[in-house]
Amino acid sequence: MSTSCAQPRTSDTPDIERASGSTSVIDPFQFRDGLIPDEELDGLRRRKQHKPVAKYQGKQNELIISLLKPMEEHTEDARVEGEAYRLPVKIAVYASLAANLGLCILQMYAAISSLSLSLIATGIDSVFDVGSNVLLWWLHRKAERLDENRWPVGGARLETIGNIIYGAGPYLFSMGSVNLVVIVESIRTLASKDGDELSAFHLPSIIAVGAALAVKFILFLYCYSLRHQSSQVLVLWEDHRNDLFINGFGILMSAGGSKLRWWLDPTGAIIIALGVIVSWGMTIYEQFGLLAGKSAPHEFLQLVIFKAATFSDEIEKVDTVRAYHSGPNYFVEVDVVMDANTPLWKAHDLSQQLQDRIEVLPNVERAFVHVDHETSHVPEHRKNPRPAV
Structure with missing residues (x-):
């Protein structure tokens, strides 16, 4: 799965998910506003014709709560x-x-x-x-x-x-x-x-x-x-x-x-x-x-995309995210975009911190974070096909 997700550039956006032990909620896209109260869901479930809507909204609530939950949790x-x-x-x-x-x-x-x-x-x-x-x-x-x-x-x-x-x-x-x-x-x-x-x-x-x-x-x-x-x-x-x-x-x-x-x-x-x-x-x-190497569930990909996009102000975009099985667990590949003038030490440290955070998520076997300054390149990390004779 690929995505191009711009990082919101607001002055009050946290730099990272903050220091260890922080439980502050990072919600720059206002996902929390999309939560449907339990009372409203219960009302939808009581109406037969609205049960599919209630089921969908219930899954959306679970997804939003999962996205907003800190990685440590x-x-x-x-x-x-x-x-x-x-x-x-x-x-x-x-x-x-x-x-x-x-x-x-x-x-x-x-x-x-x-x-x-x-x-x-x-x-x-x-x-x-x-x-x-x-x-x-x-x-x-x-x-x-x-x-x-x-x-x-x-x-x-x-x-x-x-x-x-x-x-x-x-x-x-x-x-x-x-x-x-x-x-x-x-x-x-x-x-x-x-x-x-x-x-x-x-x-x-x-x-x-x-x-x-x-x-x-x-x-x-x-x-x-x-x-x-x-x-x-x-x-x-x-x-x-x-x-x-x-x-x-x-x-x-x-x-x-x-x-x-x-x-x-x-x-x-x-x-x-x-x-x-x-x-x-x-x-x-x-x-x-x-x-x-079957792809990871869509909900897990969304979680990794959101955590990468909100990880730091230095990350301007999330170019590509892939997560696939390696046995029962996942290998995760993330391509992020930073400014071309970002110092090497900062790009390295931020990508390493993001990689470490992803690897502590449940069922993640290994994570790889690649940093670039543009999105025009092909994100595939594969050998070029052998030319036809």
């Missing part, structure tokens, strides 16, 4: 939130690991004892969940202990790689190969079945998968509130969400094949296998986006 809020969620995140990881191990045994018993194709499809997924869980846990621990001399960028990217492996493991093995066998067998059963004889109903298998469904639902609810606090918990939450569909649909189709129509069981196995493949494919695609 953003950092402190993130630190406090991280401390508060550290133990719940650890519980979510270890509880999911232990639950997947126990439920794997339970679901494989249900699949083998009933010979239901739908339950076999759910059992296969549970087997690979355990191995993937262990791999994910190990990679996240490894990321925290990487030698910074050998890995200067830290372990954040390794976490994203772990998430990709966690998704790609079941995708390549369980869904890409073993489940393919289940799909082929289900198709063969549908094509070769003679008569309308129902398969035997095996109650213990239904109860076993039902118990797994209940445990997964509890873990799903627990991880739901923590999914934005840890990329590891986010992937675990997606796994529990997927398993709710798998187990619930598997029970329905297996029981339906025993009580209603015989073809419901093999049809359910095909749908489960294909559904899980598509779901995990989307998860892998999203994680690859983080590793490949």
Whole structure:
């Protein structure tokens, strides 16, 4: 994202966000005047036709408050939130690991004892969940202990790689190969079945998968509130969400094949296998986006633009701001414009101070601030394309 934002030149504009510890609000663009009182928002929400307006204005209020909040408060809020969620995140990881191990045994018993194709499809997924869980846990621990001399960028990217492996493991093995066998067998059963004889109903298998469904639902609810606090918990939450569909649909189709129509069981196995493949494919695609350098959210870009534009009177314009993922965190690039006669020492010190301030924002891995005296140059810091032969 690029922007050209002129810095307001008023005599009472603070030079920087002032000394450390200052909580004064910098609002040269009078954003605070755009805040809508809570009473007015509540009145809009009571009217059905005005609910979209209330939702929009509520988001605008949140954005304005975020822009006007000093950088130190953003950092402190993130630190406090991280401390508060550290133990719940650890519980979510270890509880999911232990639950997947126990439920794997339970679901494989249900699949083998009933010979239901739908339950076999759910059992296969549970087997690979355990191995993937262990791999994910190990990679996240490894990321925290990487030698910074050998890995200067830290372990954040390794976490994203772990998430990709966690998704790609079941995708390549369980869904890409073993489940393919289940799909082929289900198709063969549908094509070769003679008569309308129902398969035997095996109650213990239904109860076993039902118990797994209940445990997964509890873990799903627990991880739901923590999914934005840890990329590891986010992937675990997606796994529990997927398993709710798998187990619930598997029970329905297996029981339906025993009580209603015989073809419901093999049809359910095909749908489960294909559904899980598509779901995990989307998860892998999203994680690859983080590793490949997907842009940061628009709200974060707006925050960086505002903080850079109001950082100092010496900054005349903000030429370009880019923020993109490097794993779960962001790399930030900022191009600012100063007067051509600004002393080198002052340009260096101000850009360094701005870089330091940006790097303490939550989820920022690294920041780069470039200073120039005009905006006619191309802000791209890339190698020139090789000329065609």
